[in-house]
Amino acid sequence: MRECYEALTWIIHGFVVNNSGQLMQHNIDDVISYKDFLKMFATDEETIAKINALADGDCFIHGDLHLENVMLDQNNQLVLIDMMNVCKGTELYDVARTYFLLSYDSNIQRKYLEKMGYSVEDIMPYLDVILRVRENEMSCIYWW
Numbered sequence: 001m002r003e004c005y006e007a008l009t010w011i012i013h014g015f016v017v018n019n020s021g022q023l024m025q026h027n028i029d030d031v032i033s034y035k036d037f038l039k040m041f042a043t044d045e046e047t048i049a050k051i052n053a054l055a056d057g058d059c060f061i062h063g064d065l066h067l068e069n070v071m072l073d074q075n076n077q078l079v080l081i082d083m084m085n086v087c088k089g090t091e092l093y094d095v096a097r098t099y100f101l102l103s104y105d106s107n108i109q110r111k112y113l114e115k116m117g118y119s120v121e122d123i124m125p126y127l128d129v130i131l132r133v134r135e136n137e138m139s140c141i142y143w144w
Contacts, residue, residue: 028058028060028088029088031060031086031087031088032087032088033056033087033088033089034057034061034063034087034088034089034090034093035051035052035054035056035089036087037063037085037087038051038129038130038133039051041133041134041136041137042132042133042136043136047129047132047133050125050128050129050132051129053125054090054093054125054126054129055089055090055092056089056090057088057089057090057091057092057093058088058089059088059089059090059091059094060086060088061086061087061088061089061090061091061093061094062080062083062085062086062094063085063086063087063093063094063097064082064084064085064097064101065080065094065097065098065101066098066101066102068082069081069082092118092122092123092126093126095113095116095118095122095123095126096123096126096127096130097126097130098112099112099113099120099123099127100127100130100131100134
C-alpha cells in the first residue's frame, strides 16, 4: 500500500507541475492570492507579518493537494478535485502545504521533497505560517 501511495504522490505533482491540467485555461487574476487566503485564518499581527514576508508568486496552486483529491476519469486520466483552495502564489507554498498534509509519514515527506527538488529549509517559512493558521482553518471548514 505504501508503495502505491508514494507512486501516486509523484504522479500527482508530475501532473500539476508538468501538464498544468485545466487550471491554465483560467486567468490568474480570477483567483485569490494564497496570502489573502492565509490571512483569513490569521489571529495575530505576528502571523500576518510572516504572511506578508512570503514571496507573492503568480502560479496557479491547488492548496490542498493530496491523494484523496485525485481521481482517474473513464480514460484513466488524472483529474484534480476539491478546488475550493485554488489560489495564486508561489509553488513553494503548495509544496509546503502538501508536505504538511503528508505529516503522517516522515519517510514519504522526505521522498516527496526530494522528488520536488526542495529541502525543509526551503519551505520552512511557509510551514511556519501553515502551522500557525491551521487550527483556525480547520475550525472554519468543520463549521460548515
